[in-house]
Structure formats: structure tokens, C-alpha cells
Amino acid sequence: xxxxxxxxxxxxxxxxxxxxxxxxxxxxxxxxxxxxxxxxxxxxxxxxxxxxxxxxxxxxxxxxxxxxxxxxxxxxxxxxxxxxxxxxxxxxxxxxxxxxxxxxxxxxxxxxxxxxxxxxxxxxxxxxxxxxxxxxxxxxxxxxxxxxxxxxxxxxxxxxxxxxxxxxxxxxxxxxxxxxxxxxxxxxxxxxxxxxxxxxxxxxxxxxxxxxxxxxxxxxxxxxxxxxxxxxxxxxxxxxxxxxxxxxxxxxxxxxxxxxxxx
Numbered sequence: 001x002x003x004x005x006x007x008x009x010x011x012x013x014x015x016x017x018x019x020x021x022x023x024x025x026x027x028x029x030x031x032x033x034x035x036x037x038x039x040x041x042x043x044x045x046x047x048x049x050x051x052x053x054x055x056x057x058x059x060x061x062x063x064x065x066x067x068x069x070x071x072x073x074x075x076x077x078x079x080x081x082x083x084x085x086x087x088x089x090x091x092x093x094x095x096x097x098x099x100x101x102x103x104x105x106x107x108x109x110x111x112x113x114x115x116x117x118x119x120x121x122x123x124x125x126x127x128x129x130x131x132x133x134x135x136x137x138x139x140x141x142x143x144x145x146x147x148x149x150x151x152x153x154x155x156x157x158x159x160x161x162x163x164x165x166x167x168x169x170x171x172x173x174x175x176x177x178x179x180x181x182x183x184x185x186x187x188x189x190x191x192x193x194x195x196x197x198x199x200x201x202x203x204x205x206x207x208x209x210x211x212x213x214x215x216x217x218x219x220x221x222x223x224x225x226x227x228x229x230x231x232x233x234x235x236x237x238x239x240x241x242x243x244x245x246x247x248x249x250x251x252x253x254x255x256x257x258x259x260x261x262x263x
Contacts, residue, residue: 006037019055020033101197103121103197153177153179
């Protein structure tokens with residue numbers, strides 16, 4: 001495996017564990033982490049592992065976009081906004097379409113893009129203290145890319161409620177919604193993830209690959225179109241006055257005065 005700075009990889013007993021490794025930033029996503037995680041997933045496909053486990057270092061799984069990354073967005077061009085949106089879409093699609101089973105071991109908060117990573121995996125194990133939420137609406141942004149996946153997981157009514165409210169949900173509610181497979185005690189999380197991986201490794205690799213390809217194929221044409229539209233929505237929203245005000249208010253720890261409301 002290649003050497004990375006923002007992710008850590010460890011292969012053992014047929015399982016590749018990828019750990020988001022920016023604990024000082026609550027494993028928040030920046031350009032480097034998005035790129036390195038995508039590369040690590042591609043290496044997993046080409047490598048000898050049979051199952052991929054995704055987890056986070058420290059007390060969080062992934063806190064969404066990094067504050068510094070958010071701060072830099074206001075100065076970006078439309079082309080840069082689109083390229084940034086494309087990189088997020090590429091990461092989520094790579095994880096969704098991975099031909100090997102994936103397990104998210106959610107060790108703490110999984111917010112915004114972090115929730116996307118956690119719930120796009122085939123299996124999602126979470127500690128009781130884990131929290132989830134698509135909070136983009138609070139900063140004038142939209143979770144466009146993940147919306148397509150969420151629709152398939154919980155239906156339109158629940159998707160509207162989660163995305164429009166931006167509220168945080170706890171692990172038991174995420175389990176009830178079907179976004180979490182199982183809640184596991186903190187001290188048992190990685191052991192349970194590995195036990196699940198070993199169970200999967202008893203199955204036919206070709207059969208599991210075929211099942212994943214079949215399920216992905218059922219929605220491929222629609223997902224291709226929706227993701228392309230989502231990239232455009234993401235890039236467009238980042239150019240709005242509400243987004244600029246929302247990010248500024250978030251970084252300055254104040255209540256936003258939304259321009260679109262005439263405030």
C-alpha cells in the first residue's frame with residue numbers, strides 16, 4: 001500500500017482497515033484526505049484484501065468538511081467549485097461501487113460528508129455515543145451528492161426531513177431508520193467489525209462481488225444522472241450569498257443573517 005499522511009492503512013487476516021487519520025481536526029475532510037482516501041479505496045480494489053473496514057482516529061469518525069477548507073471556498077472560481085464537488089462525488093461513488101464488502105466502524109460523530117461515508121458502506125456499526133446529521137443547511141450549503149444515496153436508504157419523506165432540518169440524530173434513531181446496521185459497545189467496536197469481516201470472508205468473493213455489482217447496476221443510470229446534477233447543484237450553491245454568509249457566521253460563531261431572507 002502507498003504511504004499516506006491523512007489516512008492509515010493496515011491489512012490483517014484478509015481485511016484492510018482504513019483509518020481517517022486527522023484526529024486533531026476530528027478527521028474533517030480536506031482536499032488531501034479526500035484524495036488519499038479515494039486512492040486507498042482504489043488500492044483496496046486492486047489488492048488482496050477481501051473486506052474493507054473504514055473508521056476514524058481519535059474521538060470522531062468524521063466531522064464533515066474542514067473549517068479551513070470551508071474558509072477557502074469563498075475565494076474559489078466556479079470551475080474550482082465544480083472540481084471540488086467532483087472530488088467528493090468521486091469518493092462517495094468509489095465507496096458505493098467498491099466490489100468488495102465495506103464496513104464502517106463509526107467510533108464517534110459522523111457529520112455531513114462524514115455521515116455520507118459512514119452510511120454508504122455496506123454495513124455500519126456504531127458506538128452508542130455516535131451522532132449523525134446532514135447539517136449543511138445551517139451554513140447555507142446543500143448535501144447534494146449524498147442526497148441520492150440517502151433517498152435509496154430511507155425514502156423521500158425521511159430524506160426531506162433530515163436534509164431540511166439539519167438536525168443531529170443519535171445512534172438508536174439511525175438504527176431505527178436503517179442507516180446503522182448495529183450498535184456496538186465502544187470497547188468492542190473494532191473487534192466486532194473484524195468478526196463481521198471474518199464472517200464475510202467465508203463467503204464466495206465472486207458471489208459477493210456479483211451481488212454488489214448487481215445492486216449498483218440496478219440504479220446506475222439514474223445515479224449517474226443524479227450525481228452529475230448534484231455536482232452542478234453543489235457548485236451553484238457555493239456561489240450564493242447565503243453560503244458566503246453561512247460560512248462566515250459559522251467561523252465567527254454567530255447567528256447567520258441570511259441575505260435571501262432580506263436580513
